[in-house]
Amino acid sequence: MTTVPASFFKHRGVRVEVKDLSKRYRIGPEEVHALRDTDWAIETGTAAAIMGPSGCGKTTLLNLLGGVDRPSSGQIKIDNDDLTSMSERMLEKHRLVNVGFVFQFFNLIPSITAIENLELPMVMAGVSDTECRERAQTLLSLVGLAAKGEKRPEELSGGEQQRVAVALALANDPALILADEPTGNLDSTNAAAISTLLRGLAEDYGKTVILVSHDPKTVEHFPKVYSMRDGQFVAAA
Ligand code: ADP
Ligand code: MG
Numbered sequence: 001m002t003t004v005p006a007s008f009f010k011h012r013g014v015r016v017e018v019k020d021l022s023k024r025y026r027i028g029p030e031e032v033h034a035l036r037d038t039d040w041a042i043e044t045g046t047a048a049a050i051m052g053p054s055g056c057g058k059t060t061l062l063n064l065l066g067g068v069d070r071p072s073s074g075q076i077k078i079d080n081d082d083l084t085s086m087s088e089r090m091l092e093k094h095r096l097v098n099v100g101f102v103f104q105f106f107n108l109i110p111s112i113t114a115i116e117n118l119e120l121p122m123v124m125a126g127v128s129d130t131e132c133r134e135r136a137q138t139l140l141s142l143v144g145l146a147a148k149g150e151k152r153p154e155e156l157s158g159g160e161q162q163r164v165a166v167a168l169a170l171a172n173d174p175a176l177i178l179a180d181e182p183t184g185n186l187d188s189t190n191a192a193a194i195s196t197l198l199r200g201l202a203e204d205y206g207k208t209v210i211l212v213s214h215d216p217k218t219v220e221h222f223p224k225v226y227s228m229r230d231g232q233f234v235a236a237a
Helices: 058-065 088-098 114-124 129-142 159-172 189-205
Strands: 015-028 030-042 049-052 073-076 097-100 176-180 208-213 224-229 232-234
Touching: 030 058, 049 189, 058 073, 058 208, 073 129, 073 232, 088 097, 097 159, 114 129, 114 159, 129 159, 129 189, 159 176, 176 189, 189 208, 189 224
Parallel strands: 049 208, 049 224, 097 176, 176 208
Antiparallel strands: 015 030, 015 073, 224 232
16 A cells, blocks of 8 residues: 555564563552463564453553553563663663554644654654655655645544554654554544554564454454453463
């Protein structure tokens, strides 16, 4: 669907592995086990979907992989680096350099145009104005919105906004794309398109893509689907 050459991205995917990973949250006197001694791995440059009911620990897992939260115990290996032994500084670098997030609610800044949304993380990363504009335009064509750069988010449909959000996640060329219920706010046609777009980032550009969803329709576009229940991976039904 796109004419963007694979050489546009410099960073290929990463291998991700978790071992004995646990995350407990304390709410007052109660402890919630969001993840329980979980083992899982995904190879470099592949796309995996994780399906499971609400509350089974999907968001917790993505937050740990993305370095926005720390586990209670266990290991998280991104290629040869162990996130659990990283300082806050290194974890912050992991978030900025390695990870692109896609969320259910698009997360675009409403007052600026699509292309300005895409330029923002690049400006912050110190990319020159000209290169920002060029890269933002390429990212827009990658997601099939080359002609809509001047629109503000509210002038775009939900499906289009989520395409911009996928482009935004790619802005700083991360190795790992983490998508948390990315189709949760879309109709079935747009949901299928977004799922397919995300899967293609592994196939076309060698990114590692992890999508989590409670929705069987969303995960069916992925070559590999894992199931989670109660904070653990289980054999697919
Ligand atoms: P999912 O994304 O699969 O719906 P979550 O990872 O959000 O699941 O949540 C897993 C479990 O951990 C749930 O029981 C949830 O209530 C609990 N949980 C998640 N985040 C927190 C938090 N920040 N504080 C306390 N409990 C939490
Ligand atoms: Mg969730």
